[in-house]
Amino acid sequence: MCIYLEYPKTYNLDFASFSKGESVNIVLILSTFLSRLFDFPGWDIFSQILMYAIYIFIFISLFYGQRLQFRLWLKEIEGSLYKLKYIRDEGRRIAIEAIKEVGKPQTDPTPRVDRFLEYFTITPQSLDPAGIVWKLEHILDVRDVRFKDEVRLLAPSADETQVNNLENTLEAAMALNYIYKVIRHYFLLGKKTLSLYIIMQIQMILPLVMREAEAYASALKAFAYGQPIGDGVGALVAAKLMHGYPARKVPKDCVVATVPIEGRTAYVIKAEGPGGNVGKPGDAIKTIIEENEGKIATIIMIDAALKLEGEEVGEVAEGVGAAIGGPGVDQFKIEETILKYRIPINAVIIKEDIGDAVSPMRKEVFEAADKAIERIKQLILEKTKEGDKVIICGVGNTIGIGQ
């Protein structure tokens, strides 16, 4: 292909000259320029070496391409594994330091912490799913009691709030330990069996796993210092509503305050703070409904929810249903109770990503609490009439949030 240009001026280059009005073959000029560009001593040998290198590369790619890809993936996973190991070790170090600082133990807590990090929970058998929720609840209760006892032994000087915070810190360290071990397991298994498919699967999910691990890493310090986390925005909304009104304890680990809002009586529920605690909102809601013999006009639940990529952090959305995460026990209990009394349930969610949910609360999320309160008031005005009773439940970890 030839491209001709007519030049308006006269040019004189050291490898070509052309004058005004002359038609010039651009391709010819470019090739001449390139040949002059590489026309230096030793270029012949170098170009020959380069040519052979390209042949060798093509040959290797043809026959060993997959093996090479396998090695590259292994290297990538190994790099992430180093980071996971570092994060895991940091988590363990922060947990031990927090225990030493807060709990003032007589002996070195390190061996006990190491044992704690290896704890596991066996979920109930689901072959016959009838009644599994109560079995799961029992197992989770046993786990909770066991963890708290262990933390009290590790940190004898810690008060109840500090015990809760230390338990959360250790749970985050435990999650990091587990993530590291699972990735290491599949990495070594893939390496041992030379299975491309095992390695490929880890390589594919690795960015998500790393995101989660980094989120837990930032959660560790938040838990150790008792800072409010993004997940606690539901509890923050409830705390803002109930602040200044007397609160009483309700089962389990929750508080309730009776607050007049827009001429209605609102029972505002949240987990008891400021220690790291999610409570059992299912039990609390059931208690309040039964205390009022089912005469509740509506229930409004507020919780943090995972945002989709592209959505703004701190966006507030409304819907229906029980807005509560976790293993599902509390959601089941709430649904059972509202079905019994036919109580409508509304949900207000505040959107954030997994990293924001477990790390110290972002300003955008904090500010979203006020927007959520406005939505709640609007909902109450629209869905209930004066003199009605409503339940407002702020769900989430109440670490760093009082009432």
Next chain:
Amino acid sequence: MSQTSSEPSPAAKVSSFVLLAIFVMLVVAIMALVLSYGAYASGNYDVAAALLIIGFIGVAACSYVLFQTRQRLIRLRIEMPPITTTIECRKCGFKTVRGFQRGDYIFKEVDVCQKCNEKMLITAIYREVREKGRKPFPF
């Protein structure tokens, strides 16, 4: 899990073997550059050019490996953004902002107000995230 809590994680260290290899490679690359100058001065242009290429590639490779090692260490760090605590007087609205201190929590009563001598309250604890160089998304 056997190391004590004061020991830094092995993942956070740079291998002395890697550092030694980079150093040896850098020395060889610099030697190639010096020799290339000698060859050029003696009129042996082919050898000079070959040594020059080897020298440059060596120096570039060493710089890249050193840069990557440093980047790896930077990536390993767990960055903690500063946490801000806002303290407010509910009576006169006087507000102070300071860094988070252990034991702070939202709705905790703290120091006495400088203006009206009332107890002040922690009303906010949050972190500010500055998005670095993020272009607005068209969708």
